[in-house]
Amino acid sequence: MKLICTQENLSRGLAIVSRGIGKSPSLPVLANILLTTEKGRLKLQTTDLEIGITYFSGGKIEKEGGITIPAQLFLGYIDNLPSAKVKLEVKDKTLHISCENFEADIKGIDAEEFPLIPKIEKKSICTVAASDLKEALSKVSFATALEEARPEIAGVYMNISQNLRLAATDSFRLAEKTIKLKQPVKGSVEVIVPSRTIQELIRIISEEAKDVDVLVSENQIAFRLDDSELVSRLVDGKYPDYKQIIPKEYTCQAILDTGDLQSSIRTASLFSKTGVFDIKIDIRPKEDEVIITSESGQVGSNVAKIKGKVEGKAEKVTFNYRYLLDGLDHMTASQVLLGVTGDATPACLKPQDEKDYTYVVMPIKQ
């Protein structure tokens, strides 16, 4: 292999693919980046056997070939080079790098020893605007379950049909966001994508990215961008029928300033009982106000009052403040609707200018 490319391209590509390396790779070659030439471009690839990331960099290929070299070392070296042309040449299992006054030899492992990254040969199922997808993924993925005890909810649910519907829950709270497809799909496809895949996808989608093509096979999913691609296994299992827990109406609802609600919950959180995370929300339609209180015998107590537009019957509900803040922190609307029905059924937070985003929280039973 012998080629010339720019330091900028190489640095950008390495930043993307190096994220595909696992925390403690089980084989030395899994800590390496695979460099190969393909159709006049340099292809960079990494995998942890669960996900695979590929980046294509333009360049002047003088001789085809490939090698794998340690990812962290290569990334660190390229990042410190001046922004100029970089020459790469493989000789005797060693990559020789030169750039202006810098020269280095990095010892590698044969390209043949690198595991095969699965390819989905089918046509893409759908295409979405990259910025829409990135935003939607950020707005749901935080709600996934952390533990692997129930693997099906440790991922993000994706339903591709007329729209792309994304949902995540850990059984205490749920986030759902729907976005438009470039073209509606006939029939529907349902998959569960591992949380880590979603996190890496969010990182890979740059500000400049336009579209993302989504490809699905029996047990794999691929997200294809202009210059890069992420392939991942799917989570095996059936996603819970979460639609039934989203309340359709409320006995009591309040439209509040999002910032007021956030700061009131935050001050209350300081006084909630250690390990319980409980705060009380008292919704008063008569006074058109919401009172948020918390008390811990050891430290003291707190009361915050928020004025708003309150309708229905008076309700007092206890929540885990962390779940409320998690949801509010992902809302950009200035007004939010809080809808409750008694102190034991799911409550809803809905940003007022974003109808396609819903956040549901279970109260703490008293």
Place this chain on the structure above:
Amino acid sequence: MKLICTQENLSRGLAIVSRGIGKSPSLPVLANILLTTEKGRLKLQTTDLEIGITYFSGGKIEKEGGITIPAQLFLGYIDNLPSAKVKLEVKDKTLHISCENFEADIKGIDAEEFPLIPKIEKKSICTVAASDLKEALSKVSFATALEEARPEIAGVYMNISQNLRLAATDSFRLAEKTIKLKQPVKGSVEVIVPSRTIQELIRIISEEAKDVDVLVSENQIAFRLDDSELVSRLVDGKYPDYKQIIPKEYTCQAILDTGDLQSSIRTASLFSKTGVFDIKIDIRPKEDEVIITSESGQVGSNVAKIKGKVEGKAEKVTFNYRYLLDGLDHMTASQVLLGVTGDATPACLKPQDEKDYTYVVMPIKQ
């Protein structure tokens, strides 16, 4: 105690004094902030028995008094309040706080249980411009020894006479910086200030601060700003006579671009042997260049070439790259002088537009 002050003042004061709380306070009251009234102002104080931090906030005092309350809780609560007037009132060992629609009660401990923070009653020894002091402290303090095995070099040396001279060393490298006093001092005062005190002082000196008055007693030092004061014990011991190791001349010197030298050392660092941190610097007066190399059998090797103005006899010296980078990272000049004399005597880095800053590094013996 009963008073009114602004949320901004209180929040700023709490950010400053809360840093004075130790990591694991030995007594509950040491995790608290002491609030008292003094000469029409609210005084906030914390201590870990080694350092004490005081902040004075303007306010309308309606009733004198005092209390101590948990620092983290108070800081978190005040930070989340709207920027408005805050009322504080002590009743029955509890601080009642109210601000617009927020109200809280925080349980405290009597002010009498708070340890006495020493006061230096003498006049100040010298005054320095706050920005000069902050910059100089940052430029030397990183070089102090981490271990407590030799407590005298785990602090920053201060020599107050015609100027203020600051030095720090861990015996492998040394940083020295001299700054002007507002007025020269008769005679001279030498002290060693603990590293943690220096770190907190750097944080306390804000962008807006003008002057810092320095006060010294037998075993205490105080730094006094407009609205705050830091008091600390001094390190007991004699600082090593470091002046003798600063080289006065070199057999070989090179004036180089600071950025080129940094990136060359950084790329070389990636190939240095694990745990040795060694890189080789080859200074070549004939070619007017400096060659930086490193090699590790396992990963590969690297060569970087820097053009510069080189004088004297050719030298090859091995350094710990971390010490070189530490020094260079604190230099803002575009050009730096590297002066060496053989491969076993201290070498010098001097930024070319900052004559009062000197950084000395010991080579690694081969």
